Amino acid sequence: MGRVFEREVIHLNIADFAAAVESLREPSLRGRPVIIAPAGGQRAGVYDMSEEAYQAGVRKNMPLYQARRRCRDAAVLAPQPQRYAQAMARVVRRVMPYSPLIEPGEMDGHLFVDVTGTGRLHGPARDAARRMARQIQRDLGFCPAWAVAANKLVAKVATRLVKPAGQYLVAPGDEAGFLWPLGLDLIPGISRDDLFRLRELNLMTAGQAAGLSPEQLAVIVGRRAGKIHDAVCGIDYSPVSPAGERPDTVSAACGLGSDTNCVSAAEAVLYRLVEKIGAELRSRNRAARRLVMAIDYADGRCCFRQTTLEPPAADDITLFAVCRRLLHKAWVRRVRLFYVYLACPAPVAFQVQRQLFSDPAGVIATRNSLAGAVDRIRHRFGHDAVRPGRVMVVQP
CATH class of the missing domain: 3.30.1490.100 (DNA polymerase, Y-family, little finger domain)
Incomplete structure (x- = not known):
């Protein structure tokens, strides 16, 4: 039998991607609050914002008129999806030498890379992730946060904790322990309705939800109980799609x-x-x-x-x-x-x-x-x- 490798998934997260692209294109925007929102109406929702605007209270999907009140000195720019898609493609090209299993997000600065079994070529996963981040920063100017874990879900949660530019290693087998103290709003795949129902019963953290059986969770969230139970326990078998594969x-x-x-x-x-x-x-x-x-x-x-x-x-x-x-x-x-x-x-x-x-x-x-x-x-x-x-x- 061939050797069985433990999965090693890297998640790269370029925070506030659209705002970062605009700031690189126009250096005068660096260090300033930037709001990306459609032109033509004050009720348009915020598409993205810089860290400075976030600290001022601006959030994604917030009505533009409200965002302007919270951050009066922000530069407001219209979204440029084609520009963000091109920038995302350049990021993917920097990562392709490390693995054929690369799954980018949709113009959002997120990227999964499965480096399982590539240690003899690129060294430990943490070293490969560090080199990817350095190369992206050197060649493109972005400074991504990164994390290494045994699956996509846990790696994504880890980068949420350390963005905009940190790093996190989740040891194999420690997925449930890592998620245990975290709020349910940090766990991907839990809908707003699910979150509301769980909070009604004072279930605020992943550990509290993981303490229930799938049958008990089903009373609260119905048929999605199994998926939610797996998520709060750090179980995720979804593969990283090969680079270039069309999404479903x-x-x-x-x-x-x-x-x-x-x-x-x-x-x-x-x-x-x-x-x-x-x-x-x-x-x-x-x-x-x-x-x-x-x-x-x-x-x-x-x-x-x-x-x-x-x-x-x-x-x-x-x-x-x-x-x-x-x-x-x-x-x-x-x-x-x-x-x-x-x-x-x-x-x-x-x-x-x-x-x-x-x-x-x-x-x-x-x-x-x-x-x-x-x-x-x-x-x-x-x-x-x-x-x-x-x-x-x-x-x-």
Whole structure:
């Protein structure tokens, strides 16, 4: 038998990535508070911010008008996704010599590298991580935090503790002990709704949640109890995807039966597609950051539209509101429709922020809770046990 290696996963975290890219491009921004937010409206949400703006109280997804009040001397710049994607690609190229298993985030400065079994080539994982960070800083000007652990989840939590530029080593076998005292909001994959339910029972730390059995957790969070129990215990078997591998996509498509120009009928079909995608995302504990729609006209022509969700979402109400706007942007010809395709490329994990500025009234938590309740009813009694009125449309 061949030698079995313990997994060694490096997580690199370039804090405030978009703001860091802009500061490198414009040196006068260094040391100043910087807010990245879409132009054109004070109610636009903050996309990213520098450490100086964070210290002043600015948070991601906070309305821009509120961020300006908290940090009046901040420089406000519009997001440049293409610029951030190019910068992310340059970071990946610096890491590629160390392993073929490299999984970058989506323009967010996060990067997983699986260096299992490469010790004879590159030395211990901690030395490889240190060299990666130094090379990125020397060649590109970024100063990433890094951590080494036995899996992706624990490595990511570790960099959260030491960013913007620290380092952390989690010894193999010490995953549960490392997570034990940490707040549940630091654990990836625990949704806002789950966090609210756990806090209602005074379960604040990973150790407190890990002290419950999966069966006990199921009473609180339902079918996701097993995944959450694994997460708080530091168990994560998900692989690091090979460099260049396309991320998974959640998609659904449906014909309209007969060609139609009835808006309500088209929206009913769209809602069914949203329900399918939303249920699949929630079953994976993922959320949609980007949505792509294609509609086919009866005369054979096709139209594509896409949009980005910030923050990412997985509840049907939010997804349908976004998709409905996409439908009306795509359906601009006075021609009947006969086919609708909807896709969510590269779904992302739920993110729970310490300060939920983006949801002051609890709307997002309520929608997630409702979606979870509908999922549980349908799982027990069948999909047709709950049917929204929107899908029961009779064409004129």
